Amino acid sequence: MSANMEDRASWEASFPGIVWKQVFHRVPQIPSHIDLHDKVAVVTGSSTGLGFECARQLLQLRLSHLILAVRSQSKGEAALSTLQAEFPKAHIEVWMLDMESYESVQDFASRCEKLDCLDVVILNAGCGKMQFSRCGGDNGREVTLQVNYLATMLLTILLIPIFKAKAAAGENHGQSSRSPGRITIVGSDMAFWANMKETSGSMLDAISSPQDFDGMNQYSITKLLLPTFVSRLVEVVSADDCIINIVNPSGVRGTQLMREATTILPRLIVYTSGVLLGRNLQHGTRQYLHSALVLGKESHGSFCDWEIRPYPPFVYTEAGRRMTAKLWDETLKELRFANVETLLEVASLLASLPVAQGAKAYPPLPTWKCTTSGGCVQQNTSVVLDADSKFAQGAAGSRTAADYAAMGVSTSGDAVTLYHYVQSGGTLNAASPRIYLLDESGEYVMMSLLVPWDDQKCLLI
Secondary structure: OHHHOHHHHHHHHOHHHHHHHHHHOOOOOOOOOOOOOOOEEEEEOOOOHHHHHHHHHHHHOOOOEEEEEEOOHHHHHHHHHHHHHHOOOOEEEEEEOOOOOHHHHHHHHHHHHOOOOOOEEEEOOOOOOOOOOEOOOOOOOEHHHHHHHHHHHHHHHHHHHHHHHHHHHHHHOOOOOOOOEEEEEEOOHHHHHOOOOOOOOOHHHHHOOOOOOOHHHHHHHHHHHHHHHHHHHOOOOOOOOEEEEEEOOOOEOOOOOOOOOOOHHHHHHHHHHHHHOOEOHHHHHHHHHHHHHHOOHHHOOOEEOOOEEOOOHHHHOHHHHHHHHHHHHHHHHHOHHHOHHHHHHHHHHHHHOOOOOOOOOOOOOOOOOOOOOOOOOOOOOEEEEOOOOOEEEEOOOOOOHHHHHHOOOOOOOOOOHHHOEEOOEEEOOOOOOEEEEEOOOOOEEEEOOEEEOOOOEEEEO
């Protein structure tokens, strides 16, 4: 893993190290055993450049269902038309995704949740604004920061429980051979040269400030934030559920990423890294596929191309560790509107469980108002309902229906001993019971997470 490669970081980040890798190393071919038949993949920012070529190469590997996530409907349809002509039997769709809008990101994740299965997501959408601008007017975040980092991390976190659910659904349908879902985030070796300073106040506010704005450095900073945050994210997300890594394509010819560069220095950097040293689109994109398809659980949280590389040196420093903790807290606070903290708390708990072979886990079930409650219970307690929404067992300790009756709590039906629950787990028979948290008037408050442990046991979180 990149976390254990500090001794190589300085060389990898140096100009000679980058030139050595770019000029004297060729991207290996994708192994012949990689076959994406019966797989579903999403590529964001896939109407042109690396994203489009990535989509094409996935289809060459017999991908069954491809989703082109794009901001422009017309460009997406043009890309679809080109790909469909080359791969007439493939199922290709265009879905809208605007990374400048958190609402669009949430809507996109909701659509992914409705897919029958999901195997690979390559988060390629990005930008490099040379002039300062904000998303959604004066109160939004700076565009490059939101697109390259904040919205990308939001989508990553929202996808984690979806991958878990799709894997569980696959197991329930006899598809036990499905490997963990993959999220590959497109980074950049520009992260090596980011000039990011510690601040006493908010990191995100400082990065989103128009004061002394430098478009090239802003792009570099946003690409540095990715491995900084992901290095912490993988501590709470198990590679058994979803493998998350960052691919660094380095310089590639023919991309439009820095199309807004007009001043001498940015254009010189683009010319040197792209035209002089850059790989062609086909070879550059192949690095995406190595990270998303070839590298395994050992790449979880790592900085990759066709092999695992060190993080940018900054991540290993004391200042880097302080800023990692600060960035983690600020990012979760920024994205709190999407309940990301709850999602990660669940992911962390599941990652810590010694899950048995063949065990299945589910994300939080959809929330709805409880219309057939199993009884009114006091705030901060809950009841277990059977498949018919009848009272089964109190979730706190081993209370019976009589215990609740003594407390003045009404129950619909007798206690169902079939669903006995204790703190460390319990027996699970037939359909999974639903666990509701009700307030004193019997109104729905929230639903707990039920995790099937094996064929006979479950955990209540």
